[in-house]
Amino acid sequence: MGFRYRKSINLGGGFRINLSKSGIGYSWGVKGYRVTKTANGGVRRTVSIPGTGISHVTETSGGNHENRQQNRQNESTNSNLYGQQDIENTNIETMCSDGVEDILKSANRALLLNTISTACIVIFFLLSCGTPIFLVLLAIAVAAKIYVKRSGVIDLEYEIDEEELEHIKERMRPIRHLLTCDKVWRIMQSGKVIDRKYSSGASSTVRRVACKVSDKTPFPFRSSVSAVCVKSGKENLIFLPDKLFIMKSRKIGALSYWDIESSAQRTRFVESESVPNDAQIVGTTWKYVNKSGGPDKRFKDNRELPICLYGELALKSPAGLNTDILFSNPNIQ
Template sequence: MGIRYRKSINLGGGFRVNISNSGVGYSWGVKGYRVTKTAKGTTRRTASIPGTGISFVDETGKGNGRNNNNIKPQQYNNDIHKNHYETKEIVNSVTTNMVSEGLEDILSAIRKTLMVNRISNIGIWLTLLVSFSMPIFLILFFGFVGLKIYVKTKGLVDLEYIIDEDQKEVVAKRIEPMLNVTDSKKIWRIMQSNKVIDRKYSSGASNEVKRTPCIGTKKVPFPFQANTPAATFIAGKETLVFLPDKLFIIQKNKVGVLNYSDINTYTHTTNFIESEVVPMDAKVVGHTWKYVNKNGGPDKRFKDNVQLPICLYGQIELKSTYGLNTVLMFSNTNINN
């Protein structure tokens, strides 16, 4: 499978990425000079004189790997008053730490596009405010608006995927499960987990989690455009973009990128006591009570003791020594079968 990264705006050169059964390699450069990272890990530099057929090639061995940014130990807090203890935050490291070896150059080009977009945003607001008292600044305002439009249309990182026949099945096994999750009626990002002191007040659950709604889509977000669907998950100010060859993590104007070989993935189902509306595609496997006795019956001392459904949800955990620590929960467990 081959991928060509083409930039329509000159913000850092063009990229060509090739994925085959021998591995992943990519190159970048300008006319007369190109640097290639081969699938074997070597770096090839090619200098040529256009029109003469004269060129010079220098290939060096695999360089020293970058230092891994290990996940920091999780912080645990005792929260006796809220019936919780051993609170565990489930968050990613900053994206600048999440860069697999050999991907720094691709990431640099993406960051330049985001930087220009940010400059245009700041320029639009500043010149608009100043123009109320100094109308001459309207000229700059429209200039920044034009820059904004240019970056949003011509400055996208164009991802063109060409999949070799012998790689189609490999790519499908990697990306289709995540694409299927986007079809789920409800998706959440698990941000925190807690152990419970008294299960009576947790509907009988020994653990509780804090979750936030997550938007799942097959569209690629800015600053990308692609000729193939991507599994994109948006939760708050963080976006995860699953492409056939890599995972991009976007935090506001910061971007990280990881090879799938650097990610550990765990998929399983979990019983979840649902206090909100049950999604239409969820499977209800039982019921409990908001305040439950040890025998499973309702504690009649509480007037608002309503019955709650127990749903079977899917869960995907993504971890990496580079700082990735994400847990996605989704309502339809059949889509990954």
């Protein structure tokens, strides 16, 4: 780096400690020669002529300081949690309320045949190159899949009395509200926070995934009334007037609403992603917040974050249902 002129204060013992907002640096040495470990991980070697203030410095980089700082922040955030709990549905194949046994039996058979026909299509397609017999088998597999998709459909025909209609509308009202929301998520894990500084001041944090919400029933079901389907990853929740179907891979469960415990509430959520169009912003905070509620200035990427008011719907049952749905518009009409 060439020559430079510098005056400094020696704290004694041959060692210096430099505290700054970028980190902690150390140096040690004797008169005329000193080695410094900088806060960003680099090493600086200084050769000087005692009494003149003239020195020559060579410095090696410690790598990308911003990346290392981000890694430290991520490590701090991950180690800042305790009591994490997964929120997921278990034992789907054993979820079966009274009266739905035959429906589940037919549905599982249709899904199995559909899976087999799909696997045959893939296998015969890969083997068909240059082998005419596999082209014939491929055509048969395609025809079988079309047949399964048509004949394997389970029609759910509803006849609802006028007296029961109002009860059903009231029960389905928070569910159908999901169709009108700009964003819907499934909460997959929750945990408590040790130091709120790394969680924007929140005492708990969650891991969520975005959902697709539709009023169309997926194969193998077809309903005479509109449904509400909430899809997250490979799992699909199908809300019908009398029951909830839970589908994941080739497993299907069904629970009557009498066997489900549900609760709906409003919750304040620190939004680190884009704010949904129908969300209510009720305050702001910082990605890294100090005890007074202001920004922690030690972090360069400390941006201001909105606090949104969302709706939350929790569904549980002793049979293994454990679903927590977060939605952007909390005003259920």
